[in-house]
Amino acid sequence: MIPTDVAIVRTGTANLASVLAALGRLGAMPRVVEDAETVRTARRVVLPGVGHFGAAMHQLQAGGLADALRERLAAGAPLLAICLGLQLLAQGSDESPGTPGLGAIAGVATHLPDTVRVPQLGWNLVVPDQQGGIVQEGHAYYANSYALRETPEGWAAARTVHGTPFLAAIARGPQLACQFHPELSGRWGAALLERWWAAC
Template structure:
């Protein structure tokens, strides 16, 4: 069973329908017990970083997400959910993140359109099962803030795109993954990435 974490700020409908189309069972969870019982988990997110962390703390889910990641089960953050996996954000002040991956979230600054909205091509930086049978195609982004990985640990960058600068598109380490774009809205490429993630969840179930 794949848990979709419901903390009041995720696009639950589109993510759940994508998982359903792939033929997998899912459940919405908002407690530690429900989350830790799952075989894999997705942390979606739409909105502001600080509000999201506040909601997660109110539900006592921050430490539970850390425990889930430490268990070795697959965890995927989508859009804001990816950003929350990192150490901090400067969105409307300084905010501490879940801290599973090294880096901070900054606002785009420049004489160009913000938010970054539209289709951009992925560039894979490393080999990983999440990329199995996936082409470096186009995926759909909507965001005003981007991840700045820690200078001492850029190994969390798995794929990037270009929007007037290098933009982390897929991040991860071990069993923890993040996608800045919306895979559920990104056609064949996005759905294949989601399918590969659900395959990792299946492997976790059979262990």
């Protein structure tokens, strides 16, 4: 078996090369996986996400990955969710009405307001509610049309404003979920990935 210390979940629509390259620069040996057993037992799991909420959820349901991820979340096992990955943790999204999310956190992702350019493409300021957590203030790269608003109970939140304030990231021990792309957020993003890695 190939030695690995981080498993990246294949959601079918995500662009994995940037995540692989960023983890590789950290010195990690990432492996792309699609079996539920590995998602349950891997030391660290990354849930990337680009694309459509409904398509990604169907992919996760089909392979039993959704249950494996719910178990990881409930157990507090190391997990990094990126972009759509954060929204998948929630109850659902206006992007795919009727398709339930993993339901690990409260809230439904809603469309960003039409007073600003959507999709949000570019660098925006991330401000944590409290200092001293894993997510520090700085500029992160976003590529999203939908976002969550409510802070889930038991998680530390960071916020960004694009027309309206929304959840930039939530963290709870070795579990981190970001609406932005840490793997594309330059030195700031690399430093965040390093802190997450160290917290696992």
